[in-house]
Amino acid sequence: MGRAEERRARQRGGHRAAPKRRRSAPEAGSASTAGGAPAAGSTAGAGGKPTAGGKPAAGAKPPKSLIRRIFGWKKILGTFFGVCLLGILGFIGLYLYVDVPEGNAAAQRQSNIYKFSDGTILARDGEVNREIVDLSKVPRKVQLTFVAAENKSFYHDAGVDFKGTARGLLNTLSGKGKQGGSTITQQYVKNFYLNQDQTVTRKLKELVISLKVDREKSKDDILAGYINTSYYGRNAYGIQAAAQAYFRVDAEDLSVQQGAYLAALLQAPSQYDWAVAGPTGKKLVTARWNYVLDNMVEEGWLPKAKRDAMHFPKIMEPKGAPGLDGQKGYLVELANQQLEHQLMAEQGLTQSQAEGAVVENGWTITLNVDRKKQAALEKAVKTRLTSKLDKKKRKVDGDIQPGAVSVDPKTGRIVALYGGQNYYEHYYNNATRKDYQPASTFKPVILAAALEHNATTQDGKPITADTLYDGTSRHQVQDHGRKVGFAPPNEDDVDYDDITVQQAMNKSVNSVFAQMGVDVGMDEVMGTANKLGMDTKGMQAVPAQTLGSMGASPLEMAGIYATFANHGNKVTPSIIKSAEQKDRTVDIPDPIGGPVISRTAADTVTSVLTGVVDDGTAKTSVASNPLRDGQQVAGKTGTSDENKSAWFTGYTPDLVTSVGLFGEDPKTKAHVTMRWATGLPAPGRINGGGYPAEIWAAYTFGVTAKAEFDLDTTQGAAVAPTETPSWTHSPSQTPSQTPSSEPPTSEPPSPSHTPSRTPSHTPSQTPSQTPSQTPSSSAPPTDPATEDPLDPDGDLGQLGQ
Template sequence: MSAKRRADGPAVKTRPKQPVSARQRVLKVLKWLLIAGLVGALFLVAAFAYLYKTTDIPDPNKDFQTQTSFVYYADGKTSLGQYATQNRESISLKEMPQTIQDAVVAAENRSFWTDKGIDPKGILRAAFSNASGGATQGASTITQQYVKILYLSQERSYTRKLKEAILSLKMQRSQSKSQILEGYLNTIYFGRGAYGIQAASRAYFNTDAKNLTLSQSAVLASVLNNPTHFDPANGKASKQDLKERYDYVLDGMASAGNITADQATKAEKRLPKFPKIQAQSQYGGQKGHMLSLVKTELHALGFSDEDIDGGGLRVTTTFTPKAMDAAEQGVLEGKPDGFGDKELHIAVASVEPGTGALRGFYGGQDYLQSQINWSVAGGMVGSTFKPITLATALDNGYSLKDTFDGNSPYEFPDGLTVRNEGTGSDGQGNDYGSAVDATYALEQSINTAYVDMSNSIPDGPDKIAAMANAMGIPPTKATKKYPGIPSTSRDLDSDALITLGKARISAINMANAYATIANGGKRANVHVIDKVTRNGETLYDYKQSTTDAMSEDIAADTSYALQQVVQQGTGKAALALGRPAAGKTGTATNSKDEVSSAWFVGYTPQLATAVMYVRGDGDNQLDGWLPSYFGADYPAQTWTDVMKRDMEGLPVEEFPPPANVDGTAPDSGHDPYTPPPSPTRTAQPSRSPSQTPSETPSETPTETPSDTPSQSPTPTCTVLGGCDSPTPSDSSSPSSSPTSPQPSNPPASHGNHVSGTAAREPFWYAW
């Protein structure tokens, strides 16, 4: 053993150093961690105490106006309207029934009467969730929620949460629990634009708060958790989820002794009745339809109802006062006298080529009378779908000069028969000859020629459906290319009759499809929102882009054929516009052989507009009811009246000349293709197996309306589309006013949906 001598004495023996065990090292680390934790805790306590002392309670947010969302026209300055007027009517706690007080405490903060205004466990739980990347959690008591609304912003940050906790503690010392609950119930958002219990009582149950029953109180307390999700007006799923939350609230009230178990059980049997609430007056006329469209698109962009109705958004739309007024005034001027909006529904949609901006529309009668927007609900489009078939044919090697069978009827090998308009010499529809070119067939809307065309294209129906999607008409069902897209389109199926327009499509999407042609074959996504900001920060900015639907040459040739429809075909009414125009008429029939919709869709280089006439629920009879049911008459006249106003002050622009893809230009005037004065029957040429339809529809459509519109037409057509008049006639007023039953809702698939790939990215809109 080593030894060392001391300076003043004998050598002293020393022990060797003992190795430190793992346990000792852990204890040492824990000791220092404990010391550091205590120091940190003391520091945090000191910092919190300092912040508590130096943080003053600010002035309340003045009338919460910073939370109101405003909507503007395309200039970003002219006000269109607003969401959540926030005209609160504060009432005292004494005027609030005990049931609503107890229900809200049971729903939102069961320790309200005993806590200090904050929930430390909830704050820690939220902090861990937020730190680990989970959804941002609030962990807010009633006091904290009240503080956030009254003094702070909707910002989600740790700084705001810390300030919220401090102000909650201060409020707890300066106000009684009853005062806090009263203030909370007068300011919290209940959905439906209602802030405070008085507004909520009227919005949901059309009564004052003092009259609320137990079950009504439990409902209002339930929706506070998520006003959008739990609003029973939002569908069956929302109502089911509301019922679960409703039961939770009632159980909480029973557990707290506020009500008996028997009262809870009785109330849980069913939700209370929800009366129909009249829309706010600010939604009168077309403004309600406008704000509803904007709200639909905001939802699709990821904004919640709370953001929209109370988040202080500033929304710049694509609408212009000029285009909106043109649509409404054009409808009023162009429709037949004596036919009101209650049964006759007229839709207009105007889309700007190249941008996809919906500049104007007419959705139907006053929004306060009916919330159905017919520019969204749509109807069977008839022969307005034929240009899509033409574009598909040109894209597959055909030309405007190629000829097709214009005789009637056209028979498929399985016996399926398609007829032209009119009766013909043998009652089977008008004959136009066995070889009519594509342009003349579009001019006169010859059904058999276009069915022959679609049948001649290899896999024609599938390609036509794909072309429709590419041009701006969403698919009926989600596909790999367009996943998860709900659509107002119905029956856009790739069967042998797709070319005849049996699909139900919105006027907005039809206008956008034609805008694609006007834009040289490049589709822009139709939309109604250009920009969304809040407190100067841009939350969404529409990114302009286009997608190639067809080549520029094919668009030029398709456009050329549509110009001929206006110049010498069924669309001559549009000549009154006085500038170059292209368009197509359309008339469709329902399953009862009744004409149910009439259309005209057309464009200038600057604007594409679709006009639709339907009746009742969108599937009711027009023939024999309107003075004329042809798209060449009232719809074409309405289109002209709308576009005259839209084009006022704009320069006259020419269309590009035809490119004559895979062929030469048709002779001017199409003299070689003029049908004989007296239609004659011509044998139908045989077809190769490759020309048979890819699918066999179950129905057997025919098409045989009268040649010329009359005051009381009696068509016998059963085809879903294409009953156009070859020579438009003047319309006259009906001899008597129509009956006007209450409007009914269109089929569910006609609803207003808007969807896309990801929130706040460019969307593929389905109107």
């Protein structure tokens, strides 16, 4: 370096440049030149301090930020290992502290006690239906179906699924409540040593006890304990009771197909019971059954060729539990179901867990059922119907299944229920089954939808009780000039031409309500039905639904009409008054909810329905009943396609009761016609205004006090039409006529009596079609099933048009 350069270097850095050093041997951290001074462009002076340029010296470490000083990787790693160590020590302490308890699920089971609303005992349901069998009595491949269904690693694991348990703990802490991924050992521990509570403490105990049980017991002992303590539905605990309940065989005689069904059943016993399952339940249990068998093939426990040749097993019809004869079983069954649903809502239990928590678990359940009203309902069914059935004389008499539900509309309490002639003889609850059409009892829902939505006719006129409609039979339904392809016939194909909504309700005129449904909009109609309490999930909003072609139960219809009676406030019928278990009480929701339709709409429907009783299809059986004594009544009859069901749902100001009769083949459970039952004369129809209305009247007028409806409406039965309707035939005013759809009594009429209903305005001319003419003989034809049965409420035919 020359003098000039040296001088410039001193001016820049204040120091003489250091001699250059060899590149092959630089000093650590040095940024100097060979002359010892900072190189040109250097940003650091002597001692590593910043140079005049303000940059740190080369190789100097930048200062650490506050976050990096606090959360350094060493500290994070140390904290993690510290937490793990504490967790391990805590688990070791828990493992040493928790012992395997002495316990036996069967010995801990307690009877459930069911009481009437007045506190008197209705039933005790406490005998545990269980017979312990040794694992050697269960075929090996049947054993493996349970392993394939629940825990394929059962023979290799340590008795716990840490991942599944962790998930269960997180779900519990987050309020979801459901646990998944338990091993067979954990489920056995839960069944035998613990309980179904969904708490963190119980889950931790389950984990520790499962580890200890797996060490102390053999896998065979654990598997035997599991299949002998699990609940399979139908009041069956253990595999032996389940084999008898579902297949009428002993456990040692079970096939692989049957074992796979029982293994699949444990996931949801009631929902998967093939005999009573709906379409969804059958689909799910079939998928679960296939899953079990496919897992067996995957594990090498079942040859694929044998698996491919297997078919879903035949499930035997269920039998009632001991001690629940007569109506007791139906009442207990509904009480259990409603309590299970409440526990599922409160605690997030699965259906299987809820069933296990309720059935024979020491509950004291007080029902809303009134002992006197229950006895009165049973008596009414017997005197008006079942005493006249004789299946030895008439095969069809064995097909008649009655069901009824009675509700207090002010409280929502179910005060009486009729589920069938005997719980032992007919396991299905006719009061809650939803597989039969409600027929014309659905028509008030259409009117309610019209009033609620301020609907208008095609020409813009508001729909009220006095609105005129074309009542011509098979009238093509129009949607603003476009035919919708639906033209239902009226009862006996009678043409009414122009007719008011009130008169159409009285006579159950199909053509009017089919058109009204389109005027309102079928989406709005089905939406209103859902708000009122009908389960419309999966139902199509099509005009055919105006005939009540969907499925519904007496319980649902009672709830809908109770909502009308309660001025539009939602009524969800409840059978449970209180439910207690030891020191625990379950909160039962209030059956009365807020308004789902306006009071004016609800009260107008009630007013219109009084006309059905006073001058319509229920006139003879209800309005003219000598027990009525001036009582105000609203209601609607209904008779389904081919006379497979018949209904009367009616109410007084303080009591709503829905009565349904259903034709069911006792062997196949197929829906069949009820024509000619009890020896009725031709045309042999059981109609809504016949036995159902007679049962209703005999029961209701015996248990209610005289009262009047408090209605907020200017429409209905007491209001004269604003226009005089024109008629196809000149009517003769005969307000006291007998409707053909409902014979005056269930006794055979005189030979001169024609069961065909004459409308309240009797046409002076005979309609072009008179399918209900009286034959020369009152005896049924040789094969009545081949005839085209008549629908007294006009619900017959062309449901798909």
